Amino acid sequence: MMEKMIFGRYIPGDSFVHRLDPRSKLVFVFAFIIIVFLANNTITYGLLLAFTLFIILLSRIRLYFLINGLKPVLILLVFTFLIHIIFTREGNIVFELGFFKIYEEGVRQGIYISIRFVVLVFVTSVLTLTTSPISITDGIEVLLNPLKKVKLPVHELALMMSIALRFIPTLMDETDKIMKAQMARGSDLSAGPLKDRIKAVVPLLVPLFVSAFKRAEDLATAMEVRGYRGGEGRTRYRKLKWDWRDSISLVVLIALAALLIYLRT
Amino acid sequence: MSEILSFNNVSFSYTPEVKDARKAVQNVSFTINEGEWISIVGHNGSGKSTMVKIISGLLFPQEGEVHVMKNVLTEENLWETRTQIGMVFQNPDNQFVGATVQDDVAFALENNGVPHEEMVKRVHTSLKQVNMDSFLNHEPHHLSGGQKQRVAIAGALAMRPKILILDEATAMLDPQGRAEVLNTVQELREETRLTVLSITHDVEEALLADRILFMNDGKKYAEGSPQEVFSLGDKLVEFGLELPFAMRMTKLLKANGVSLIGEHMTEEELVNDLWTSNFNK
Ligand SMILES: Nc1ncnc2c1ncn2[C@@H]1O[C@H](COP(=O)(O)OP(=O)(O)O)[C@@H](O)[C@H]1O
Ligand SMILES: [Mg+2]
Numbered sequence: 001m002m003e004k005m006i007f008g009r010y011i012p013g014d015s016f017v018h019r020l021d022p023r024s025k026l027v028f029v030f031a032f033i034i035i036v037f038l039a040n041n042t043i044t045y046g047l048l049l050a051f052t053l054f055i056i057l058l059s060r061i062r063l064y065f066l067i068n069g070l071k072p073v074l075i076l077l078v079f080t081f082l083i084h085i086i087f088t089r090e091g092n093i094v095f096e097l098g099f100f101k102i103y104e105e106g107v108r109q110g111i112y113i114s115i116r117f118v119v120l121v122f123v124t125s126v127l128t129l130t131t132s133p134i135s136i137t138d139g140i141e142v143l144l145n146p147l148k149k150v151k152l153p154v155h156e157l158a159l160m161m162s163i164a165l166r167f168i169p170t171l172m173d174e175t176d177k178i179m180k181a182q183m184a185r186g187s188d189l190s191a192g193p194l195k196d197r198i199k200a201v202v203p204l205l206v207p208l209f210v211s212a213f214k215r216a217e218d219l220a221t222a223m224e225v226r227g228y229r230g231g232e233g234r235t236r237y238r239k240l241k242w243d244w245r246d247s248i249s250l251v252v253l254i255a256l257a258a259l260l261i262y263l264r265t
Numbered sequence: 266m267s268e269i270l271s272f273n274n275v276s277f278s279y280t281p282e283v284k285d286a287r288k289a290v291q292n293v294s295f296t297i298n299e300g301e302w303i304s305i306v307g308h309n310g311s312g313k314s315t316m317v318k319i320i321s322g323l324l325f326p327q328e329g330e331v332h333v334m335k336n337v338l339t340e341e342n343l344w345e346t347r348t349q350i351g352m353v354f355q356n357p358d359n360q361f362v363g364a365t366v367q368d369d370v371a372f373a374l375e376n377n378g379v380p381h382e383e384m385v386k387r388v389h390t391s392l393k394q395v396n397m398d399s400f401l402n403h404e405p406h407h408l409s410g411g412q413k414q415r416v417a418i419a420g421a422l423a424m425r426p427k428i429l430i431l432d433e434a435t436a437m438l439d440p441q442g443r444a445e446v447l448n449t450v451q452e453l454r455e456e457t458r459l460t461v462l463s464i465t466h467d468v469e470e471a472l473l474a475d476r477i478l479f480m481n482d483g484k485k486y487a488e489g490s491p492q493e494v495f496s497l498g499d500k501l502v503e504f505g506l507e508l509p510f511a512m513r514m515t516k517l518l519k520a521n522g523v524s525l526i527g528e529h530m531t532e533e534e535l536v537n538d539l540w541t542s543n544f545n546k
Contacts (some may be wrong), residue, residue, distance in 0.1 A: 134364035134505060162364055169406035170358050218359035225321045225352045226362075226420065227376035235378050237371035237388070 004189045009069075016245060017059035017130045022139030024246035029127045031253055036116055038260040047263065051256060052119045059126050065244045066129075070121060079116050084110035091237065131166045138238050155231030163219070178207050266298040268335055269415075269428050269460050270320065275329035277315060285427040290326070291316040291483040297428070302454060302461045304471040306494075307480030308505030313464045316480075317432045321350060332409025334427060348377055353434040357413035361405040366397065369405070377424070391419040394456075395449050411442025415449050422453075422529045429453075435470060447473065468495075468509045472530060491530060498528070511535040 012018075017025075039045045056063060058252035067074070088106030095102040128136070146156050179189065187200050277290040284371060290312045295301050305313050309353040315486060318324040333346045351449040354360050363369030367388050374384045391396040395415040405413060414434055421429055431450070435443040453459050463470065472479055479487040481504045487494050493503065495512060502508060507540040508516075511529045519525055524542055529535040 134368070150337075163362065166361070166364050166405065169404075173406070215356075215359045218354065218356055219362065220493040221318075221323060222352075222354055222360035223372075224323065224364055225347060225350075227347050227424075228372070229344065229376070233378045234375050235381060235384065237368060237375055237381070237384050239381060 009129060011061065011129050012132075013060060013130065014061040015058060015130065017055065017126060019245060020130075020249060021138070021240050021242050022131050022135040023143055023240060024242065024249055025127050025131055026136070026139045026143060028249055028253055029124055030125055031257075033120060035253070035257045035260060036119055038257065038264055039112075039116070041263070041265045043263050044260050045112055047256075047260065048119050049115055052122050055123060055126055059130050059160045061126065061129055066122060066125060070125065073121055077114055080117065081110040081114050084113055134162055134238070136164070136237075137162045138240060140239060155234075159231075170215075171208070174211060175204070175208055178204055266427045268332070269297050269299050270300075270462070271296040271332045272316075273330045273332065275316075275331060275489055277319060277324060277326045277328075279315075280421045281327050288483050290319065292327075292329070293480075293485045295478055295485065295488060297460060297462060299427075299460055300458045301476060302463070302474045303476050303478065304474035305462070305478045305480060306466070306468070306471050306506060306525075307486075311480040312483040313480055314432055315483075317352070317430060317464060320430065321352060322346060330407075331498060348373075348424055349427045351418075351424060351426035351429045353414060353417045353421060353429070353431045355433040357410045357417065357437065358405065360417055361413055365401070365406065366392070366403050366405075366408070366416050367401045369416055370423050372378075373420060373424045376438075382439075387425075389417075389425045389490050391422040394422055394453060395419045410438045411445035414438065414442065414446045418446070418449060418453075425452055428460040428462060431461070431465075433464055433466060436466055443467070443470075471503070472509055495530060496528060 020028075036048060056066065078174050085102055085106045088109050089101075089103055090106070091104035091108075093101050094104050094107060123257075131139075137158050140161075141154055144152065144154045144157075182200075182203055183189070187199060187203060189200050189204070191197075192200075272293050273291055273296050275293050275369065276288050278284045278286055285517040286366055286401075290510055293316065294314075295303075305316065315324065319326055322338055323342075325340075334349060336342060336346070338346055346432070361369050362372045370388045370391055371384050374387060379387070381456075389398065390393070392401065395418050397412065397415050397419060400408065400412065400416075408416070418429070429450075435446050438446065450461060450463070451473070454461060461474075463474065465471055472491045472495075474491065477487075477489065477491055478485055479497075479501070481493050486504065487497060495509060498508070498512075507513075509530055511532045515525055516527045523539075525535075525538050526542070527538075529538060
């Protein structure tokens, strides 16, 4: 189950997309999310789809892997598609069975929305798959830096995020251990009525919280002793490098937006 | 020999407002000189970790003074002082701040505003010193406990501290991890004469030190070379400390009528005595 999920997973590599600066990738994805809404006819949606395939190719992530990993999301997609087909009543009737009618416009809208959905999900997945969480955090920190002027604690937020990411595997291991320990004492999490199962979760959460607080205290001590006193006067070990690839990808995105505006009806 | 760290009649209580409450540290004095390896031993709750917190300025004593590099530790020079002290704590997971090995080693450098090129250099040299230079991009959950502790040592070394303090840094490790960490510390001592203060439960580890401070209920009960301190024998056992394996063995052998000369601290001494003892008859 966990192996197949690709949300939040990072696959190391050195493709063109992998080598992009996290800042340009983040800007790219956010701009792309807006640009997608420019498409409104067959050519523009076709263009978006082709462009997305091109990005996936550049990232050297196997399409099969991507589709497989996004299966749960694709179910949602089928659902939206069906809703559009059933509830849109415009254009010619293309299929009729008793009182059940499918209209041409419904099929078209269904396909358009599906493409929009697929394109958004695939492009954001490519971002998270090709960028390590710590790079994403770094990118966000730098991009949000101007907001420090309005007193947004950007550095603290980024540090919180990176520490949270760092401790996810540790706490997962811990949960697993506690679960096994409670199971060894006869608690059963997987069977019985819902009420019993919820009750069985309590002896799991309590030790987990206690240990998380202990960890937080230890970590705070270790950080303070190592000279941490907020973002002021800190230097960064990780240097972000903006190079020609980043400029090119943003130029290409602007070109895509221009083309979409030109071709839309 | 120049002085690195000293306690001057230091007392500390977690509950100073309560009259006659037991103090976690009571009237403790000692001095650590450059190049020494000092061990602090004592039962659980004898005040060892409290002393470490006092040294790092996390707690301030109600009485007495702490000198680091001959300067009295105060709120004002706290951050400056912390750059001169490298610390490694007990739980390998709870002191790993960075997302990867190199980020973690760089953490203290980042905090102290070290320029980027210098940081990269220091991260690499400190990781080489603990033999972890091939793990630059590893994430903490892919490392063993011993490896994590070695990374923590590298993180401390990166600041080029005057003294390395290990608060039960090997207590949560398996025997192999423990050996890894101790070997690393010994190698560092040979190469750089780094001053080390190690707090430990493990008597075999304490034997490696030049001098041992023996704590009992917040008070310094004894201080001296491992030979001197462990010659207290049963007194130590009474205060909740185990004797080194060789010493226990010697005692048992003597009790069973084997004629041995003196107390033996290390297995080697014991073995030497054992196989020569019959000749001396
Ligand atoms: N945060 C705290 N608040 C109150 N009492 C504490 C705290 N930490 C430790 N103590 C008490 O101080 C004494 C010394 O503890 P500590 O220095 O942790 O001992 P050691 O490290 O030798 O096991 C113990 O009696 C302990 O219960
Ligand atoms: Mg302790």
